[in-house]
Amino acid sequence: MHSLLLIQNGRTENDTEARSEHNPGRILEACGYVTWTATGEEQASHFIRDADATLLCMPVTEIELWRQKLLKHKTAPVLWWCTSATADLSVTACGDNVIVDGILSPYMHEQEIHWILHFSSRQCFERQQWHKEKEQLLARIEERKWIDMAKGILSKAKNISESEAYDLLRKQAMNERKRMVDVATSIVKVYQLLQDQT
Template sequence: MKILHVHDIPTTKCRVEVRLKDLGFQVKSVDAAAMATVKHTRFDILVLDVPACRLKQWLYEANHHFILPYFWWCEERKPATSAPHEKLDGMLCCGMNDNELHWSILLGIKNGQRRLHLEREYLFLSKKLEERKLVDHAKIILSKINNVSETRAYEMMRTQAMNERKKLIDVAASVLQASRLTAKEG
């Protein structure tokens, strides 16, 4: 397993990259400011070795460059009071023994896979909802213009989409664009 260890001020109690290498992982350690320089390299997980006050900032930056499970290497005494971010999939710390580190990494990877799946599903459903709103808006405009029911207006758009071998959303977009053009002219 390949781990990207990102630090801004590395933890002083234990060297994270050494600890992870001792567990048999391949570790690439980079300064947080240089995170983008390794974005084309394949990693399995990303471990942020940063203080809680900068966790959100670096997590945002990591999320901009990588689609991975994210871990926080926590050296602080009370990590629970440092409200972890919703994109954080696991926490690791110096006090963990080898078994605890391995299990935390495995559970964090599972959490990361679940989070990534939910994010993709959310994006897909958001897109479908926006398309549905556009179709509904076009249906209302078409029903008013042709003085027909909304059901009939929807059927008209569907028939046109089938006849022209287009997607319904494309027909709806053209109806909305034609409506805007007519409104500007009038």
């Protein structure tokens, strides 16, 4: 990870802090990272293409909204810049569904920053992999549902066992050069249409 996009959500912290050693851009650049700063979604969408990660410098309650905006443009680690200015909310705000890949603060040493960024990158891409696997499992469950419904319909209509109905579905799919779920969906929809008409 070499570059970070800092998002300050239209707010800049007071000038004293912006010029101080607590400024995230200064700290990260001193550690060898390239940084860009954005204060709005339009600016962020321009810089996000080149950034390896995003650092949100804002209250915890605004993180999820920004994370969703950023995901429209690119999947990359999202980190939170935790300072007294961004963490001044009550403990109840911590109960919100806030997803970040890491937290940085102005009091971290260079090695700590490097390790947080390294692990946040792994965390982001592992979560992305889990999300893909979840989507694939949900799709398989949905396909299984259509196939089971079609088996039930065929079993009842042809007075055969469900295993014979399954074999019939598979044979039909091979004959039509279609996926089994597509044949099953067609059977269920035609059956439902006929039921609606009677």
